[in-house]
Amino acid sequence: MKRHRSLPLLQSVLPVAYLIDTSSWLNVDSRADSEDVWRRIVNLIEQARLFTCAQVLGELRESPVYLRLKPYENALQAGDRGVDDIAYLQHVGRITHDYPSMSGATGWRTPADPYIVALAELEGYVVVADESMKRPNRKIPGVCLQRKIRCITLAQFIAEIP
Amino acid sequence: MLPGKSQDMPEVPVNGKVLEWARAIRGLDINKAAELLGVPPDDLRDYESGAKRPLVGFLRLMSDRYQINFTSLLMPEPLPLKKHPADHRARHGERPLSIDTLVALEEVTEALEAFEDIADEAKRIVPVLNIGTAQLEDDPEAVATRERRRFSVSIEEQQKWRSLAEARLKWRRRIEDRGVFTYMIPMPPEELSGFSILHDTLAAICVNDREPTEGAKVFTLFHEYCHLLLHQTGISDENNSNRVERFCNEFAASFLIPLNPLLEAIDGTATPHEFSDADVKRLATRFHVSNSAIALRLEKTGLAPKRFYARRTAPWDLPGQPRTITSTRPDYIKIRLKRLGRLHPATVLRAVDRRVINSFDASELIGIQPGSFEKVQAALE
Numbered sequence: 001m002k003r004h005r006s007l008p009l010l011q012s013v014l015p016v017a018y019l020i021d022t023s024s025w026l027n028v029d030s031r032a033d034s035e036d037v038w039r040r041i042v043n044l045i046e047q048a049r050l051f052t053c054a055q056v057l058g059e060l061r062e063s064p065v066y067l068r069l070k071p072y073e074n075a076l077q078a079g080d081r082g083v084d085d086i087a088y089l090q091h092v093g094r095i096t097h098d099y100p101s102m103s104g105a106t107g108w109r110t111p112a113d114p115y116i117v118a119l120a121e122l123e124g125y126v127v128v129a130d131e132s133m134k135r136p137n138r139k140i141p142g143v144c145l146q147r148k149i150r151c152i153t154l155a156q157f158i159a160e161i162p
Numbered sequence: 163m164l165p166g167k168s169q170d171m172p173e174v175p176v177n178g179k180v181l182e183w184a185r186a187i188r189g190l191d192i193n194k195a196a197e198l199l200g201v202p203p204d205d206l207r208d209y210e211s212g213a214k215r216p217l218v219g220f221l222r223l224m225s226d227r228y229q230i231n232f233t234s235l236l237m238p239e240p241l242p243l244k245k246h247p248a249d250h251r252a253r254h255g256e257r258p259l260s261i262d263t264l265v266a267l268e269e270v271t272e273a274l275e276a277f278e279d280i281a282d283e284a285k286r287i288v289p290v291l292n293i294g295t296a297q298l299e300d301d302p303e304a305v306a307t308r309e310r311r312r313f314s315v316s317i318e319e320q321q322k323w324r325s326l327a328e329a330r331l332k333w334r335r336r337i338e339d340r341g342v343f344t345y346m347i348p349m350p351p352e353e354l355s356g357f358s359i360l361h362d363t364l365a366a367i368c369v370n371d372r373e374p375t376e377g378a379k380v381f382t383l384f385h386e387y388c389h390l391l392l393h394q395t396g397i398s399d400e401n402n403s404n405r406v407e408r409f410c411n412e413f414a415a416s417f418l419i420p421l422n423p424l425l426e427a428i429d430g431t432a433t434p435h436e437f438s439d440a441d442v443k444r445l446a447t448r449f450h451v452s453n454s455a456i457a458l459r460l461e462k463t464g465l466a467p468k469r470f471y472a473r474r475t476a477p478w479d480l481p482g483q484p485r486t487i488t489s490t491r492p493d494y495i496k497i498r499l500k501r502l503g504r505l506h507p508a509t510v511l512r513a514v515d516r517r518v519i520n521s522f523d524a525s526e527l528i529g530i531q532p533g534s535f536e537k538v539q540a541a542l543e
Contacts, residue, residue, distance in 0.1 A: 026520045059522050062531045083218060084172050093176075093236025100234075100241055106187060107272055108229040108265055109526060115233070130520075134282050 017049045017079060018161075019125035021116050021140055022059045024154040025052070027130050029065060031158075038068060040161050045072045051079030053119050055112035081119060091118040101138045113140055120149050127151040173215040176235060181224070182210045183240030188228045188261045198227040229265050247357060248396030252403045257353060259397070266347040267357065270368050273343065273506060274361045276519075276527055280509070281364075283518045288509055289341040291363050296391040302409050305391065306416035312340070317423040321448060326376035329450035333380055337367065337387055338505040344383065346371040346500055358386040358395040365390050371501070377452025384414035415459040418451045424459065434467040495541050498529050508542050511535060 028037055044050035052069075054077055060066045069076060081088035095114040096103040103114040117140060120127045129140040130153050136142025144151035152160075185195045192210075196203040199220075208214035216224070225232035234241075246259070247267065259267075281288040294312065296305045313336050323329045334344050345368040355378070356369045367386040369379050382400070388410035389395045402408045427445055428435075437445075437460060439453075446456045460466035499507065507528045514524045514535070521532035530538055 022522050023520050026522060062525070062533065063521065086172055086174060089174060089218070089236050090238070092233050094238055096231070096233040097237035097239060097241065101275075103233055104231055104272070105234045105237070105241055106244065107231055107268055110225065110232040132279070132283055135279060138279065 015047075015049055017051065017123070017125050018044070018157060019079070019116060019120050019123075019127050020050065020052050020056070020154075020157075021127065021129040021131070022056050022112060023130040023140075024128045024157070025056070025060055025065050025069070026063060027154050028068075031154075033158075037158055040158070042072065044161060045075050048075070048078060050076070051125065052076045053080045053112060053115045054083070055110070055115045059112055079119075079123060079125070081122070088118065088122060091122060094118075095121075095143075099137055099143050101135075102140065102143050113143075116140060117143055117147065117149065120144070121147060126157075128154060128157045130154050171217040171219045174218055174221060174236070175215055176209075176221065177238055177240070178210040178212040180235060180237050180240050181216075183243070184224070184228055184230050184235055185210075187243065187264065188230065189259050189264050190228070190261060195228070199224060229261065246397070247359060248394065250394075250396050250401075250404045250407050251354060251399040252401040252407070253399045254352060260350050260353060263349045263353055263397075266345075266349055266368060267359075269347070270343075270345055270357075270359055270366050271361075273345075273527065274359060274364045274366055276523075277343070277364055277509060278361065280513045280518050284513075284516055287512045287516060287518060288364070289505065291341040291365050293340050293342065293365070293387070294391055295393065296388065296413075298392065298394075298405060298409055302388075302412035303416045303421070305388075306413050307420070309387075309391070309413075310417055310420060317420060320450060323450050326380065326450055326452075330376045330380050330383070333383055334503060337383060338503055341365070341505075342367055342387065342390065343505050343509075344503040345369070345506070346379070346503070348372045353399075354397050355400045356382040356386050357397045358389040360390055360393060360395045375452055377446065377450075377455065380418065380450070381414050381452055381455050384417050385410045387417075388413035411458060412462055415455050415462065418455060419445075419449050419459045421463060423449075424463065424465070428465060431465075433465045434470075435465065436470070437466055495530065495534065495537055499538070499541060502528060504542055507538055511539055511542075 028034055028041070031037055041050060057069065057073065057076070060069065092114050095118045096105050099114070100106070104111050116127060119125065127140060127144050127149055129151055131139040131141050133139070133141050136146065141151045190198070192203050192206055196206045199206065205214065209216050221235045222232060225235060251257070277288045294309055315336060320329070323332060338344055343366040345366065347368055348371040351370060351372040351374065354370055355373060356367065359366045367383060367390070369382045369386070373379050373382060385398060385400055389398065389406070392406065392409065394406050398407060398410070400407060400411055402411060427448055442453050442456050446453045449456065454471070457466070457471045461468065461470040510519070510524050510527045513519045514521060524535070525532050528538065
């Protein structure tokens, strides 16, 4: 079942939910405490407080981390909006237009980044992304900062989850 | 059922001007685009005018066939059209650039932008550009002599190479040793020989991999290298009517065929001499260059009469016999390394090792899955 948090009132009363980007998923296994982190991640997934979008799962499909996520694929995408959600697609288009460098707007690939930003903005998620802040228009953390979306690193995420 | 159509798919209220923009930045006219999409041109006109709304599936098809980001088709407004690199071509007039060339330009530009990001994050991952400079007022022969010294390749070493293919590999590596990224991407041969891009301190050369011979590709490598020296980069067809192209042609010929070794090779022949086809081929084999490069060089040095190059080159540089097709599958890593050169994947893998980029970004940049990175590393060693 999809979890809808779009209404600002709901966002203020629901517990914080996180949206994890490819860059952070890929860093989980390189941590010394990765098994403990995975246990806490699974716990959050089961509480419907941790999501990712289909495009991120697509980017991870050839990576070992995907094997970890596969059993929870449906739960992870429960907070996603489908490809038939026109309002969502239009918002992804707006993000692409406003941040063409991050989105690779004239390129031939379709990165997950504008989907992450659009979904977090619509649903009130906290974004978890391990990307640089050095070129603010090219990476998720800089764009989130400009759009007042809370964005934290994997290390900050781990520090704040039970 | 129309391409990309499914009964469950919703229509998307896109801005038709964005669809028109996407077609324009890929150099497609309405008929060519409609053909790619498998729809009548009038249908495409309807989508672009807003008279008809596309289904999500049709937009995905458009993204695939136009080789453009799907989310760009959802933008509320088109982006300003990017300025293309300078166009130095004259051979085929104002021939518009094809989708293959425009995507190649995009690929190389994106790579340089990624390397700029990496260079911002950490030092000593992206190589420092180490080439000279030149001006159109300079003597291309003198510039070539100076640059040749920088490369430290003796004429003896050059002549020891066994084939044009080996010459191409060796020269390409030497150019990369100077911090220049090199690419070999197939593009329409009648459209361009190659292009070069200079982004602040990063430089790239792209050779058209559909040029007819290895000798032509070697010549283009140095022709484009000269564009970098001049800081006059752009799209080339190696014509002799454009001043920049002519300079770069003369540089490439002088670099690859230095004067003194050429004089030794013609062995006291009274000049100017109307060299035969066999003479030209013998000299080309000796220097591992194309026949046309030798012809140009003989004329420019006064060793052959005026208009020798124009009179004699046309039938010479024909492609070799196609290779026998074997049943073994082509090695994908080798194919990628031919396209990307060595410097590009080596830089990307260094950035992964230093944890400046993640394995997904690296796999996007080199077009190879992370599970095969060790094989790429081994191929580079």
